[in-house]
Amino acid sequence: MTDACGGHVLFLNWRDTKHPEGGGSELYLDRVATELVRRGYRVTLLCQAHGIAPAQETTAGGVRIVRRGGRHTVYLMAALTYLIGLLGIGPLSRRRLGRPDVIIDVGNGMPFLSRLYARRPVIVLVHHVHREQWPVVFGPRIARIGWWIESVLAVRVYRRCQYVTVSESTRDELTGLGVDRHRITVVHNGTPEVTGPPVPRTPHPSLMVLGRLVPHKRVEFALRATALLALELPTVELVVAGQGWWDEPLLQLTEDLGIQDRVRFTGFVSEERKHELLCGSWLLLMPSLKEGWGLTIVEAGVRGTPSVAFRSAGGVADAMAEGETGVLVENEYDFFLQVRALLLDARRRTEMGSAAAVHAGRFTWEKAGEAFAGVVHRQLAGGMPSAPTGERVR
Incomplete structure (x- = not known):
């Protein structure tokens, strides 16, 4: 010391x-x-x-x-x-x-x-x-x-x-x-401490965005991806956990895309509720424009949840082992394709989640x-x- x-x-x-x-x-x-x-x-x-x-x-x-x-x-x-x-x-x-x-x-x-x-x-x-x-x-x-x-x-x-x-x-x-x-x-x-016992995954395809609702977090990418995924996966759900001054435009886009019944905006969540949501989600989505570090990627990883983020965002690449604990994408269309691929591949998703938990424990x-x-x-x-x-x- x-x-x-x-x-x-x-x-x-x-x-x-x-x-x-x-x-x-x-x-x-x-x-x-x-x-x-x-x-x-x-x-x-x-x-x-x-x-x-x-x-x-x-x-x-x-x-x-x-x-x-x-x-x-x-x-x-x-x-x-x-x-x-x-x-x-x-x-x-x-x-x-x-x-x-x-x-x-x-x-x-x-x-x-x-x-x-x-x-x-x-x-x-x-x-x-x-x-x-x-x-x-x-x-x-x-x-x-x-x-x-x-x-x-x-x-x-x-x-x-x-x-x-x-x-x-x-x-x-x-x-x-x-x-x-x-x-x-x-x-x-x-790595943030885990609060509470493990929670089972949802029976239906579930996605989560966690963070402040501000423009550079680009939650719009997750909303548009959900709208496309719903055409093939009718039970898919997106949870947006967080608060911020950009909430009204996001709510409006949700309505414009016609996915109000597939998206839940939770506002601020407690540590216990965040734990439950991360445990239950199939994937964490991080479409942010720029991050110094991918804290939410590590938070999801410790619960065995893999992530999809943008390579150009910077520090998110250091928070994951690409291809092992999550996927880095190049553009919005690639974002949709990689999310879709992981939702349809249970084995790969499970393997990534297990590796993510081990990786998160290093920090x-x-x-x-x-x-x-x-x-x-x-x-x-x-x-x-x-x-x-x-x-x-x-």
């Missing part, structure tokens, strides 16, 4: 796990931060405020959360909170939570740029590069500005910083942007926490890059 020496680690992230739009990146942060606390670190997360959580609290895992600002102002509020702490004011003053010894600057497209104002070691945590997502979420002008900030400005500001990312695919993309490969360490996600949060703690420890010890050859750490 890495010697923490009681250091104070400050995470800067736009959201926390209680945020209505929180997702896999927030879960990663929460689990890694909790593992750091277990190893003797003091950990604070500074993120945006929202209506369903207090301005400050401590999680069950010992992580202190400070919520300031909103969706667009959290970056400014993070800088102000840090700087007034130097004057002995606010939650990051010595008399309150204490001054940070190291900062984890989490880049979700828009960076905090903490290197400009903090005189402490800064570790940059990047889940994935947002080149494809900027034009999907914003108009052309804002997308160009956002991509310039992410791909040019941030790379320059953080040029001497240590990076951590969650997949080899994202590491390669960061290297392509000009980040020194020697400064990038890969620390994979862990644990304890390993992820130990690897992340090693990065932090080495930065506190002297600021040298944590992975001299850019190797992955599991």
Whole structure:
């Protein structure tokens, strides 16, 4: 176990796990931060405020959360909170939570740029590069500005910083942007714990999409595939588990395709209900445009459920063993064909599910926490890059 020496680690992230739009990146942060606390670190997360959580609290895992600002102002509020702490004011003053010894600057497209104002070691945590997502979420002008900030400005500001990312695919993309490969360490996600006893598969063909309902998740692909499959498999069913601001267009498309009786939108689901749905589904569908890591692929895998995802999505390729635990596709038509083929081939589907369960067991949060703690420890010890050859750490 890495010697923490009681250091104070400050995470800067736009959201926390209680945020209505929180997702896999927030879960990663929460689990890694909790593992750091277990190893003797003091950990604070500074993120945006929202209506369903207090301005400050401590999680069950010992992580202190400070919520300031909103969706667009959290970056400014993070800088102000840090700087007034130097004057002995606010939650990051010595008399309150204490001054940070190291900062984890989490880049979700828009960076905090903490290197400009903090005189402490800064570790940059990047889940994935947002080149494809900027034009999907914003108009052309804002997308160009956002991509310039992410791909040019941030790379320059953080040029001497240590990076951590969650997949080899994202590491390669960061290297392509000009980040020194020697400064990038890969620390994979862990496998979420299984909650509840096994649930039998549904007697009818069943598909599941799990995640936030936002445009870049491309749930439309799963809906259109279901409409085509229904022509041949009249009992096929699709469950869409998750919530998000893109729900109305998806509901409308479901109606337009005439598949209201074959699609269930569950909204937010508890861990227990998610477990039941993943166990019961024949396949997990992940048509997302881009992912730093395929967390839901691993979640499905631990329940013996194979996945179908897009090769171009990046980190999903690192979360599965292609052809063994799931299938990667090239385009939407290929997506439909591969889903159809697996639904019609029970033997192959079962073999993939068994392999997926074994593969998922390779990733644990304890390993992820130990690897992340090693990065932090080495930065506190002297600021040298944590992975001299850019190797992955599991």
